[in-house]
Structures are given as C-alpha cells and as structure tokens.
Amino acid sequence: MVRKSGLFWGVPLATMVCMTLAHTVTLRDVAEKAGVHPSTASRALNARSRTLVNDQTVVRVLEAARVLGYRPNALARGLKTNQTFTVGMLLPDLTNPLFPPIVRGVEDTLGAADYTVILGNTDNDTDKEVAILGTMLNRRVDALIVASARRSASHLAELGESGLPVVLVNRSTDNARLPSVSGDDHAGIGLAVRHLASLGHRKIAHVGGPQDISTGLARYQSFISWMQSEGLEVDPRLIVFSEWFHEAPGAVATTELLERGVEFTAIVAANDLLAIGCYDVLAERGMRVPDDVSVIGYNDMPFSDKLNPPLTTIHIPHYMIGVRAAELALELIAERDVGGQSVRLTPTLVERASTSRISTSLPHA
Numbered sequence: 001m002v003r004k005s006g007l008f009w010g011v012p013l014a015t016m017v018c019m020t021l022a023h024t025v026t027l028r029d030v031a032e033k034a035g036v037h038p039s040t041a042s043r044a045l046n047a048r049s050r051t052l053v054n055d056q057t058v059v060r061v062l063e064a065a066r067v068l069g070y071r072p073n074a075l076a077r078g079l080k081t082n083q084t085f086t087v088g089m090l091l092p093d094l095t096n097p098l099f100p101p102i103v104r105g106v107e108d109t110l111g112a113a114d115y116t117v118i119l120g121n122t123d124n125d126t127d128k129e130v131a132i133l134g135t136m137l138n139r140r141v142d143a144l145i146v147a148s149a150r151r152s153a154s155h156l157a158e159l160g161e162s163g164l165p166v167v168l169v170n171r172s173t174d175n176a177r178l179p180s181v182s183g184d185d186h187a188g189i190g191l192a193v194r195h196l197a198s199l200g201h202r203k204i205a206h207v208g209g210p211q212d213i214s215t216g217l218a219r220y221q222s223f224i225s226w227m228q229s230e231g232l233e234v235d236p237r238l239i240v241f242s243e244w245f246h247e248a249p250g251a252v253a254t255t256e257l258l259e260r261g262v263e264f265t266a267i268v269a270a271n272d273l274l275a276i277g278c279y280d281v282l283a284e285r286g287m288r289v290p291d292d293v294s295v296i297g298y299n300d301m302p303f304s305d306k307l308n309p310p311l312t313t314i315h316i317p318h319y320m321i322g323v324r325a326a327e328l329a330l331e332l333i334a335e336r337d338v339g340g341q342s343v344r345l346t347p348t349l350v351e352r353a354s355t356s357r358i359s360t361s362l363p364h365a
Contacts, residue, residue: 033064048234088136092148105322143329165332169325172214181325181343183316190221190346201266205238209270250277272297294355309353
C-alpha cells in the first residue's frame with residue numbers, strides 16, 4: 001500500500017475511511033473492474049510476483065485498485081500462507097546514530113516485499129531482550145533481525161535451531177551457524193592503524209569497546225594484529241576498554257589511559273562515540289587534537305564531520321548492511337539455505353582534521 005501526504009493510491013484518507021465503512025473492497029472487485037482473473041490481480045498487486053504479469057495488465061489492475069480504494073487484507077493473506085508478513089528487529093540503543101541508516105535499509109528492502117518491521121529497543125539489557133523476543137514470537141513474526149546480541153546469546157542460537165529465521169546485523173555470536181551482516185572490522189581497523197603509521201605514529205593507544213560484544217572484541221583483536229603487522233609495539237598499558245559504545249564510557253576509559261602515565265601520540269577509538277569521549281577528556285587536560293594527540297574513530301556517524309576538529313574515521317556502509325540483512329531474512333523466510341553465511345561489507349577511510357603527522361612533543365598525563 002502506497003501512502004503519500006494523506007493519500008492511499010491517490011485517494012484522500014478521509015475518502016478511504018468512508019469507502020471502507022460503506023463497503024469493504026475485495027480482490028475480486030478489483031479483478032472484475034480490471035477485467036482479469038482474481039489470481040492475475042493478486043499477482044499484479046504483489047511486488048514480488050508483479051514481474052509475472054505483463055505491464056499493461058499491471059497498470060490496469062493498479063488503477064482499478066486506486067479507483068476502488070482497495071486495501072489488501074493482510075490477515076486473509078497471512079491465513080492463506082501461514083505468515084504474518086512482519087519481521088521483528090531488535091536494537092540495543094535507539095539513540096545511537098549508528099542504527100537509523102541500518103533500520104532504513106531493512107525497512108526499505110522488506111517494505112518492497114510487502115513486509116512490516118516491528119522494532120524493539122533492548123537498552124543493552126539481556127532480560128529486556130528476552131522479554132521483547134517473547135512478545136515478538138507471540139505476534140508470530142516471520143523472522144528476526146537482531147542488532148543487540150552479545151557473543152554469548154544462547155537464546156538466539158536456540159531460536160535459530162527451532163527453525164525461525166534469525167539474522168544478526170552489525171553483530172555476531174560465538175555460534176557460527178547464525179547468519180550475520182556487518183562491516184569488515186578487521187579491514188577497517190587496518191585502515192586506521194596504517195593511516196596513523198603513515199603519519200609517523202609509533203605509540204598508538206586503543207580505546208576499545210566492551211569485549212562481550214562481537215564488535216568490541218573484533219576491533220580489539222584487529223588492533224593487535226595490525227599493530228604487529230606494521231612492526232609497532234603493542235603496549236598493554238595503552239589499551240583500555242569501555243563499558244559501552246558511548247561518549248561517557250569513552251571519557252572514563254580515556255581518563256584511565258592518561259592516568260597510567262604512558263606516553264602515546266594517537267588513539268584508535270572503537271567507535272565515533274568513544275572518540276568523542278576522548279575529545280572531552282583531552283580538552284579537559286589541556287591537550288589539543290591533533291597537535292598533541294591524533295584521534296581516529298570508527299563508523300563515520302552523521303555528526304562526525306561537525307566535531308571540532310572534524311573526526312577522521314572509518315566509514316561503514318550502514319544502509320547497505322540493513323539491505324543485506326533484510327535480503328538474508330527474506331531468503332530464510334523462503335526456506336532457502338543460507339547456512340551460517342557471514343557477509344562483511346568493505347569499509348573506507350575518511351580522513352579529516354583529527355589526525356596529523358606526529359609532532360616532536362609527546363603528551364603526558
């Protein structure tokens with residue numbers, strides 16, 4: 001159903017309500033007006049089967065539906081196919097700018113296939129996640145797209161084994177059988193470390209994310225790997241972990257880093273929000289970015305170019321992550337075997353003003 005500016009297929013919403021109250025328009029009504037068989041009208045009205053009908057017939061059926069004010073009966077369709085045409089999506093934090101473009105990619109892709117997305121915000125709370133999952137299962141969602149999973153999320157593995165389609169997005173678990181879609185964290189951290197190394201930095205710190213989250217662990221492990229690959233010393237005292245991917249935990253972690261009193265010239269932050277926490281603490285200590293410390297973030301969130309200075313970061317194609325996750329969910333719903341497919345999309349370096357060639361002076365606590 002296409003809705004724009006209060007219109008359904010070009011019919012004013014008020015008119016649609018009156019028409020609905022007066023008479024429920026059926027698929028057979030549309031077929032009769034278009035002069036086709038009801039099965040042909042059904043295929044023409046369904047975006048997934050429309051290509052099976054010639055273009056002139058599709059136009060005729062859509063026009064008949066518009067004139068009559070036809071609204072597909074999702075309940076009847078669900079009873080016929082034993083589907084609800086809904087997909088549940090769990091997010092850890094709706095306020096995180098990382099997730100809206102992912103959600104948009106999911107909604108656009110599933111919407112084109114006549115599915116509706118039901119969102120649930122878990123606040124990074126496992127008990128709340130389980131409760132929301134229970135509600136979605138009671139509503140008989142056809143699939144789940146989960147961005148809130150911790151590595152040890154056994155309840156998701158159990159759901160996957162039960163036959164319900166489950167796709168992880170921007171996350172993975174220790175269960176390799178669940179399909180997932182995310183950016184290539186190893187390649188992304190490699191871009192960050194190599195960028196700093198090319199600017200002459202040798203003492204590089206890492207403000208990491210929580211290690212019970214797959215992205216936090218993967219970026220930390222990749223940092224170690226790329227530092228070694230570049231022939232740079234990995235000093236454990238220059239690695240700190242935050243409790244969550246947010247500004248305040250990033251500030252706490254950066255404070256701990258500085259209080260250790262170990263010299264460094266650059267920070268690789270595990271995401272852009274943590275990088276903001278780095279900015280805050282460095283400014284409080286009278287240290288300038290990038291003159292005293294270069295800072296590089298991760299994700300290229302919408303605000304990262306508005307910071308002072310604009311943040312050098314790793315761009316992840318979040319919208320396409322949502323698109324691919326939705327496509328995997330549709331494949332699973334159609335009972336195609338995707339196994340534990342792991343889709344990793346290519347990141348790119350976005351160089352801005354928060355990184356520069358190393359200066360002769362080193363920061364101190």
